[in-house]
Amino acid sequence: MREKLIEILNQAQKMEYLGNVASYIPELSHKNKNRMALALMDTKGNLTVAGEAKESFTLQSMSKIITLTRALMRYGEDFVFSRVGVESVDLPFNTLKSFTIKPNNPMINAGAMVISSLLVKESFETLLDYVCKLAGNPTIHLNEAVYKSEKSTSYRNPAIAYYLKDLKNITTDVEETLEYYYRQCSIELNVCDLANIAAVYANNGIHPVTKEPLIDLRSAEIVKTLMAVCGMYDESGNFLMRVGIPAKSGVSGGILAVVPGRYGIGVYGPGLDENGNSIAGAKMLELLSSEMKLNIFSY
Numbered sequence: 328m329r330e331k332l333i334e335i336l337n338q339a340q341k342m343e344y345l346g347n348v349a350s351y352i353p354e355l356s357h358k359n360k361n362r363m364a365l366a367l368m369d370t371k372g373n374l375t376v377a378g379e380a381k382e383s384f385t386l387q388s389m390s391k392i393i394t395l396t397r398a399l400m401r402y403g404e405d406f407v408f409s410r411v412g413v414e415s416v417d418l419p420f421n422t423l424k425s426f427t428i429k430p431n432n433p434m435i436n437a438g439a440m441v442i443s444s445l446l447v448k449e450s451f452e453t454l455l456d457y458v459c460k461l462a463g464n465p466t467i468h469l470n471e472a473v474y475k476s477e478k479s480t481s482y483r484n485p486a487i488a489y490y491l492k493d494l495k496n497i498t499t500d501v502e503e504t505l506e507y508y509y510r511q512c513s514i515e516l517n518v519c520d521l522a523n524i525a526a527v528y529a530n531n532g533i534h535p536v537t538k539e540p541l542i543d544l545r546s547a548e549i550v551k552t553l554m555a556v557c558g559m560y561d562e563s564g565n566f567l568m569r570v571g572i573p574a575k576s577g578v579s580g581g582i583l584a585v586v587p588g589r590y591g592i593g594v595y596g597p598g599l600d601e602n603g604n605s606i607a608g609a610k611m612l613e614l615l616s617s618e619m620k621l622n623i624f625s626y
């Protein structure tokens with residue numbers, strides 16, 4: 328298995344020259360494009376890794392599936408989806424255009440901020456502790472520099488949040504909500520952690536190693552569905568057709584992918600395409616899917 332992953336990583340490494348590291352959050356721009364990694368955990372808890380498995384990066388938009396999970400478990404699907412939609416959009420993640428009162432889905436920033444506003448009262452530490460449990464790693468922490476970098480340079484996210492407040496879909500304090508959102512995006516981890524988290528979703532909410540039940544069945548089902556529908560920005564349909572695995576990407580270059588009942592996968596490569604998806608990461612998932620017959624639409 329490890330040989331297979333190394334081979335896939337080597338193939339992806341040939342794409343190193345493609346894409347750009349995100350720089351609109353200045354602190355993200357220091358990342359080295361040739362640092363790539365791949366980790367796979369099966370639902371029995373066996374982990375296989377290749378590449379720079381210890382290279383750390385921030386969750387960014389991948390955090391949106393975790394906050395959605397918590398909101399679903401706390402408030403239930405009827406309430407959550409009265410505040411945010413479940414349809415894909417053909418617009419960038421930070422769009423201000425696509426919604427009236429209800430953002431299209433929880434994977435664009437507007438929808439994610441509504442979700443953050445539902446959780447803001449339970450404190451960021453509670454969320455961080457939950458991420459540690461999902462990853463089976465108590466050392467996961469906030470990257471203070473990335474957090475400060477986004478907070479001090481973001482004008483669009485405050486614009487979205489204040490607009491939602493005006494529409495009365497954010498009812499909490501806007502600055503507190505933004506603070507929570509920047510922090511959730513700045514949680515730092517590596518591909519092994521991503522594979523662990525993804526494996527919990529693959530295993531219907533139970534951590535394959537610690538055996539701790541962390542997500543109820545229905546919430547895990549919904550989150551995987553939305554990963555498939557809109558997890559890869561406005562390239563979600565194309566990605567699903569090519570790879571056939573529900574996945575969520577972040578502008579840090581990480582992608583978390585879930586093969587239900589089989590594997591949790593984490594990939595990393597900071598060179599991004601124009602939509603914000605890791606080019607090498609998507610390639611690794613494509614190769615992995617065809618090599619190991621992981622397309623959920625085939626059997």
Ligand code: GLU
Pocket residue numbers: 386387388389420421436477484512576577578579603
């Ligand atoms: N913190 C980032 C932002 O709001 C997350 C973007 C992403 O990963 O899609 O701009």
